[in-house]
Amino acid sequence: MTKYSQTVEDGIDGMREMARGNFNLSWMDSNPEGWGQEVTRSQDGLRLENIEKGHYAKVPEFGSSHGSMAPRGCYVPDETPGLDQYTLNEMSEVWSENAAALYDEAVVRQWNSVTDIPWDKLEKLPDDIEKSVCQMCTGLTEVEFVAGDMPAQWLHRINHDFHEVKLFLATQIMDEARHLDVFRKRALANGGGLLSASPANQDLLGAILTAGDYTTASALMHIFGEGFVLTLFRQGEFLAPTEVEKTIFRMCMQDEARHVAYGVKHLQYLLERHPEREEEIHKVLDLGEQAIFSLTIEPQTSEPRAILAGGGMDNIELGLARMAFIYQKQVKEYINRLKVAGLDRLPRITIPLEIPDLGLAA
Ligand SMILES: [Fe+2]
Ligand SMILES: [Fe+2]
Structure with missing residues (x-):
């Protein structure tokens, strides 16, 4: 007869006991506090916030000291080994009160670049417009995935007790994958292609990835970088020659x-x-603001946007005026977002609130 290891032999003995009707069953009563949970579903279905109630809503200010992957709220046997993997163990380092709701919203609103974009509406565009769309999409393809790389870099360091945040960041990684792919597809889909990379982009992207701690990286990326991108996308009708880019x-x-x-x-x-x-947050924003300004004046970033915003090279004056309007909005919304977060940036800002008079009318 084959001789198995002690672990396997013990397992087979255990199965024999079960076959004789001798069960352990201690797990059935292992977590009395967590039993009998009452759940009310939201109108549209079962949301995380519906289940994270009472016993299960107790998020420890310092993540579980055992450092295992035991789910928050279960009974953790004393012999459960820690994994020694988590360095973000303080709730305030990662927590956000809206993480659970944002996670549910993210999973409900997933879309895809294969069937959700009306690619059949692509049409032959004038050369200056197609080249500008392709250059803008080259730049966006370049920057989009930093917002996937950054959470990925920190995700496995976040204590398992803060699963709402981990789940939300996982959706962000998928969102950014979709953004990279949709801008790349647009650049390649209409007879053009990718144009020039942007050296100035690297300063901002690098600062996000090398930030010394999670919150600093998050302020630079989630509020500053993505905030600027959000305002830009909100003004998308100025930059989108067809229904494809608008969508x-x-x-x-x-x-x-x-x-x-x-x-x-x-x-x-x-x-x-x-x-x-x-x-410390102010200091990282000083860096970010300088980086975004060098980026804004790089021709491969500013020119295609101005051409698109004006509707062609002949209308560059209108394009520049619209881009100046968008810049002003970007800075204003950035300052407002920081204000909501509790940071008064206005007295410290290192870039102009609006583009100075370019002498266009002269
Ligand atoms: Fe994105
Ligand atoms: Fe993003």
Whole structure:
């Protein structure tokens, strides 16, 4: 007869006991506090916030010290080994009161670039317009996935007790994959292709990825970077020559609104508990603002947007005026979002609130 290891032999003995009707069944009564949960479903279905009630809503300020992957609210046997993987164990470092609701919204509103974009509406465009769309899409393809890389970089470090945040960040990674893919598809789909990368982009993207802690990275990305992108997409009608780009901007905008909403509420949660972190956040925003300004003046970023906003190279004056309007909106909304989060940026801002007079009328 084959000789198995002790572990396997013990397992077979256990099965023999069960076959004789000798069960352990201690798990059945292991978690009395967590038993008998009453759930009321939302009108549209079962939301996370419907189940995270009472016993299950108790999120520890410091994530479980056992450091295992035991689900929050279950009974954890003493012998459960810790995994020694989590470094973000303080709730305020990652928490946002809207994470659960944003997760549910994200899973309900998933879309895809295969069938949800009216690709059949693509039409032959004048050369300057097609080239501008392709250059804008090259730039957006370049930046979009940093917002997937950044949460991916921190996700496995976040304590398992904060699963609402982990779930939300997982949806963000998928959202950004879709954004990368939809802008790349648009660049390649209409007889054009990718044009030039942007050296200035790398400063901002690099600062997000090398930020020393999660909250700093989040402020720079969720509020600053994605906030600027959200405002840009909201003005998408100026930059979209066909129904295709309009739909792309509209779809991406819904996703970006969730990412920004998480960032604002997270920063607010952190600053209410750690006001001493304010200065550090200001410093990273100093960097971000300078980086975005170098980006704005790079020809491969500014020119295609101005051409699209004006409706062609001949109308560059109108295009520049519209881009100046969008910039002003971007800065204003950025300052407002930080204000909601509890940070007064206006006295510290390092970039102009509006584009100075370019002498266009002269
Ligand atoms: Fe995105
Ligand atoms: Fe995003």
